[in-house]
Amino acid sequence: RPWTATVLTIFPEMFPGPLGHSLAGKALQRDLWRLETVNIRDFTSDRHQTVDDTPFGGGAGMVMRPDIVAKAVDHAVQEGAPGPLVYLSPRGVPLRQAMAQDLAKGPGVVLLCGRYEGVDHRVIEARGFLEVSIGDFVLSGGELAAMALIDACVRLLPGVIGDEASLKEESFASGLLEYPHYTRPQVWEGRAVPEILLSGHHAKIDAWRREQALSITKSRRPDLIGTSG
Numbered sequence: 356r357p358w359t360a361t362v363l364t365i366f367p368e369m370f371p372g373p374l375g376h377s378l379a380g381k382a383l384q385r386d387l388w389r390l391e392t393v394n395i396r397d398f399t400s401d402r403h404q405t406v407d408d409t410p411f412g413g414g415a416g417m418v419m420r421p422d423i424v425a426k427a428v429d430h431a432v433q434e435g436a437p438g439p440l441v442y443l444s445p446r447g448v449p450l451r452q453a454m455a456q457d458l459a460k461g462p463g464v465v466l467l468c469g470r471y472e473g474v475d476h477r478v479i480e481a482r483g484f485l486e487v488s489i490g491d492f493v494l495s496g497g498e499l500a501a502m503a504l505i506d507a508c509v510r511l512l513p514g515v516i517g518d519e520a521s522l523k524e525e526s527f528a529s530g531l532l533e534y535p536h537y538t539r540p541q542v543w544e545g546r547a548v549p550e551i552l553l554s555g556h557h558a559k560i561d562a563w564r565r566e567q568a569l570s571i572t573k574s575r576r577p578d579l580i581g582t583s584g
């Protein structure tokens with residue numbers, strides 16, 4: 356069975372959305388990966404299909420109920436949804452390329468998308484969810500975060516990108532940000548392409564690119580130096 360992303364959400368109609376286009380979309384059509392959605396509302400038992408309630412302790416907003424979310428998770432797992440359980444959350448560990456690589460090597464991932472103030476903490480603990488953040492900002496729901504994580508994994512799956520060499524050179528593959536790219540025209544608005552790239556001297560070009568990658572990483576993301584992924 357191909358790599359499978361199972362998304363637990365109250366907005367299943369958002370999927371595949373952008374994942375149905377371009378690289379990921381073509382790979383989905385070719386069955387190089389699969390996308391399953393589980394509508395958390397299907398596991399409610401009241402007439403209004405309520406998934407949320409007011410927070411204990413007071414405060415603004417609503418919280419997704421643990422009993423309803425657990426039913427949706429348990430259903431997905433019983434149906435054979437593969438992979439670790441991940442809850443998208445701004446409090447989570449930051450998503451990094453190394454995590455995408457690890458997930459892409461496994462059988463898939465189960466992604467829980469929060470809405471409102473998020474999910475009752477007990478269900479995160481009780482089902483052993485890993486909390487993952489896609490950045491230090493707050494989205495209104497986990498769906499866009501889930502799509503970002505899925506896209507980062509899918510493009511690493513075998514056969515998805517025609518020229519797999521391109522994966523080896525891009526940002527983070529070496530632990531550094533990538534060197535700058537140039538194409539035709541050779542001179543544009545008075546700006547010429549760096550001379551070295553026209554030299555045909557591959558060793559010198561590689562050295563120049565490494566030096567560019569190092570200097571851009573030092574200036575923009577010094578925290579990446581000395582780490583990998």
Ligand code: SAM
Nearest residue numbers: 443444445469472473488489493494496497500
């Ligand atoms: N009250 C939460 C907090 O302050 O940490 C924010 C909840 S947010 C409005 C609703 C949902 O969006 C979250 O449960 C989570 O699933 C998702 N979300 C928001 N920002 C995210 C981020 N940076 N990374 C991953 N998921 C995020």
